[in-house]
Amino acid sequence: MLSFSFMTTRSVVSGPGSTERIGSLMRQNRCKKVAFITDKQILELGLAQPALDGLKAEGIGVWLYSDVVADPPEQMILDAVEQARAEGVDGVVSVGGGSSLDTAKLIAMLLNTDQPLQEMYGVGLVVGERLPLALAPTTAGTGSEVTPISIVTTGGAEKKGVVSPQLLPDYAVLDADLTLGLPAPVSAATGIDAMVHAIEAYTSKLKKNPVSDCLAKQALSLLGENIRKVCTDGKDREARSNMLLGSMLAGMAFANAPVAAVHALAYPLGGHFHVPHGLSNALVLPYVLEFNMPDARHQYAEIAPLIFPELAGQSPKQIGDAMVENFIALGPDLGMEENLRAVGVNHNNLPTLAEDAMKQTRLLVNNPRDMTYEAALKIYEKAL
Ligand SMILES: NC(=O)c1ccc[n+]([C@@H]2O[C@H](COP(=O)([O-])OP(=O)(O)OC[C@H]3O[C@@H](n4cnc5c(N)ncnc54)[C@H](O)[C@@H]3O)[C@@H](O)[C@H]2O)c1
Ligand SMILES: [Fe+2]
Numbered sequence: 001m002l003s004f005s006f007m008t009t010r011s012v013v014s015g016p017g018s019t020e021r022i023g024s025l026m027r028q029n030r031c032k033k034v035a036f037i038t039d040k041q042i043l044e045l046g047l048a049q050p051a052l053d054g055l056k057a058e059g060i061g062v063w064l065y066s067d068v069v070a071d072p073p074e075q076m077i078l079d080a081v082e083q084a085r086a087e088g089v090d091g092v093v094s095v096g097g098g099s100s101l102d103t104a105k106l107i108a109m110l111l112n113t114d115q116p117l118q119e120m121y122g123v124g125l126v127v128g129e130r131l132p133l134a135l136a137p138t139t140a141g142t143g144s145e146v147t148p149i150s151i152v153t154t155g156g157a158e159k160k161g162v163v164s165p166q167l168l169p170d171y172a173v174l175d176a177d178l179t180l181g182l183p184a185p186v187s188a189a190t191g192i193d194a195m196v197h198a199i200e201a202y203t204s205k206l207k208k209n210p211v212s213d214c215l216a217k218q219a220l221s222l223l224g225e226n227i228r229k230v231c232t233d234g235k236d237r238e239a240r241s242n243m244l245l246g247s248m249l250a251g252m253a254f255a256n257a258p259v260a261a262v263h264a265l266a267y268p269l270g271g272h273f274h275v276p277h278g279l280s281n282a283l284v285l286p287y288v289l290e291f292n293m294p295d296a297r298h299q300y301a302e303i304a305p306l307i308f309p310e311l312a313g314q315s316p317k318q319i320g321d322a323m324v325e326n327f328i329a330l331g332p333d334l335g336m337e338e339n340l341r342a343v344g345v346n347h348n349n350l351p352t353l354a355e356d357a358m359k360q361t362r363l364l365v366n367n368p369r370d371m372t373y374e375a376a377l378k379i380y381e382k383a384l
Contacts, residue, residue, distance in 0.1 A: 004209035006256045007165055009146045012248070014174035019136045022093055023054030025171050029132035031091030033061035035084040035111075037104040038096045039068040047138055047178050048095045055093070063087040068100045071153045071270050071277070077103055078117065081110045091132040095178070097190070098142030098277070101135045102150040105167045108133040117152075117162075123362060126164035134171040138178045139190040140230075140243040142277070143197055143251015145172035157271040161362060168255075174248060176241035184231045187243075188334035189278030191227040194247035195220065195307065196281045199289075200260045201253035202303050203296045204366045212257035215249045217306055222246030224307035231334045260367035262288045264360035265376060268353045275343045282336055283343070286327040287382040291375055293320050296368040340384045350380045 013021060026034055034055065038048050043066045055062055065080050084092075084107055092111070094104030110117060113128035120126050135145040144150075148167045154160050182190075198216040202208070223246040229239035265288060266280035275283070289300065301316035304323040311319045311326075332338045345353070354376040358364070364371050 002210070004207070004211070006209060006211045007148065007168060008252045008255060009168050009172045010170060012146075012172045012174065014245075016175060016177055017050060018173050018175045019051040019095060019178070020054035022051045022134045022136065022171070022173055023056070023058035023060055025134055026055065026060055026091050026093065026132060027058045029091060029170065031060055031132055033063065033087065033089050034091040034093045035087070035089040035104070035107055036062045036064045037068060037080070037092065037094040037107060038066050038100050040066050042066075042096045042100065042138055045181060051093060051095050051136060063089050068096065068103050070099050071151075071159070071274070072099050072103045073153045074117065077106050077110075077152065081107050084111055089131070093134050095136045095138060097137070097139040098144045098151075101137060101142070101144040102152070104135060105130075105133065105144070105150045105169065106152070106162065109166060120162045120164070121152075121160045123163045126162065126166050128166070130166050133169040134173055135169045136173040136175065136178065137244065137247070139182060139186065140179055140240070141190050141194055141247035143194060143247050143254065145169060145174075146248055146251040147255040149255070153271060157268075158356065158359070159267040159271050163362070172248065174244055176237065176244045179240045179244055180235055180237065182230075182234060184234065184335055186276070187230045187234065188227070188331070188336050189276050189282065190247070191223060191230065191243055191278070192282040192285070192331065193278035194243070194250045195223050195227070196262050196285060197247075197250040197254040197259060198223070199303065200262055200366070201250065201257040203292065203299045203368045204254070204257035204260060205368050206366055207257045209257055212253040215253035216257075217303060219246045219250035219253060220303055220306040223250070227334065258363065258366045260363055261292070261371050264363040264367075264371070265353075265357045265379060267360060268356035269340070269343070269345070271356065272349070272353065273344050279336055279343070282331040283340055284379060284383050286324045287379040289327065290324045291379055292367065292369045294369060299368070340380065345384065347384065350377055350384070353380050
C-alpha cells in the first residue's frame with residue numbers, strides 16, 4: 001500500500017467580502033489585539049480595509065505593521081517581532097502578497113517561542129506553537145496561505161526557507177476581488193509561480209502523492225485557462241476567482257510534494273538581482289523542464305495538455321518538446337521579460353548563480369533528475 005502523508009490549512013473561507021469575517025474568526029480564538037501585517041501598497045489601495053473594519057466591529061485591537069518589503073529580509077522580520085511583542089498582541093492577521101503572508105507566519109511563531117529564527121531554517125526544525133493566524137492573499141500566487149513555508153532573504157542575497165507544520169495558518173481567507181487591481185505584470189509573474197508549484201509538485205521525486213496529484217492537475221486546468229484572461233482583462237472576476245483558487249490548490253499540492261529545481265534556480269535571481277519571484281521562475285522554467293525531460297517526460301505528458309489543451313492526443317515526445325516551446329513563448333506573450341539579460345544578468349554572473357542554486361539542497365532533492373553545478377550553469381546559459 002502507498003505510504004504518504006498530507007497536511008493543509010484547517011479552515012478555508014472563500015467568497016466576496018470574506019476578509020471582513022477575519023474579525024469574528026479571531027474572536028473565536030479569544031484574540032484581544034492582533035498584529036496586522038501588510039505592505040504600504042496594499043494599505044494605500046484600500047485592500048486591507050474590510051479586514052480592519054471586521055476586526056474593529058468585533059472589538060479587537062490592531063497593531064498595524066505595513067513595512068513589509070518584497071522578498072522579506074530577516075532583519076525586517078526580527079524588528080517587526082520586537083515591536084509586536086511590545087504591543088502585547090495575541091494573534092496575527094495578514095492581507096497581502098506572499099511577502100506579507102510569509103512575514104506574518106514567522107511573526108506568529110516567533111512571538112510565542114524563545115527559539116531564534118536562525119535555528120528555524122530548514123525542514124521540521126521549529127519547536128513550539130504559534131499564535132492564532134489568519135492569512136488572506138492578494139496575489140494568485142504563492143499559495144502561502146496553505147503552505148507550512150516562509151521564505152526569508154538572509155545576509156543580503158540568500159533565500160532560506162523555514163518549513164514546519166506550525167506555519168500552516170488556522171485560516172486561509174480567499175476573496176478574489178482583492179486581486180482585481182493586480183497589475184498585469186504581477187498577475188503574469190504570480191500566475192506562473194502558481195503553475196510552477198503545481199508542475200513541480202506533480203513531478204516531486206520523494207513525496208509525490210495522489211492527493212497532491214489531484215490538486216496539481218485541477219490547479220493547472222484553472223491556471224492554464226485563466227492566466228491570459230487576467231492579464232488582458234484584470235477586472236474579469238470569474239477569471240480572477242479561478243486564478244486564486246488555482247493558486248491555493250497548487251499551494252496545497254506543493255506543501256506536501258515539495259518544489260524542486262525551478263525554484264532552486266529561481267531563488268538566486270531574486271537574491272542577487274531582485275527579480276520578482278514569479279518572473280525568476282518563468283525565466284528558468286523552460287530550460288529546467290528540458291533538463292528534466294529524460295526522467296519526467298511521461299509525467300509532463302500527463303499535465304501539459306491541462307495547460308495547453310491543443311497538445312492533447314500527441315505522443316509524450318511531442319508533448320514534452322511543445323511544453324518547453326510553449327513556456328518559452330508564454331512569458332513574453334504575457335508581457336514579461338524574455339530572458340536573463342533583460343533583468344540585468346550577464347554571462348559573468350552565471351557561475352555565482354549556479355553555485356547559489358546548488359546550495360538549495362532542500363529543494364534539489366525533490367527534482368526528478370539529479371542536478372549538478374554544470375547542468376545548472378548550462379540552464380542559466382540557455383536562459384540568458
Ligand atoms: N510561503 C510559500 O509557500 C511561498 C511560495 C512561493 C513564494 N513565496 C515567497 O513569496 C514572495 C513573493 O510573493 P508575491 O509574489 O505574492 O508578491 P509580493 O508579496 O512580494 O508582492 C509583490 C508586489 O505586488 C503588490 N501587490 C500585491 N497584491 C496586490 C494587489 N492585489 N494589487 C496591487 N498590487 C499588489 C505588492 O504590494 C508588491 O509591491 C517571495 O518572497 C517568495 O519567495 C513563498
Ligand atoms: Fe514559488
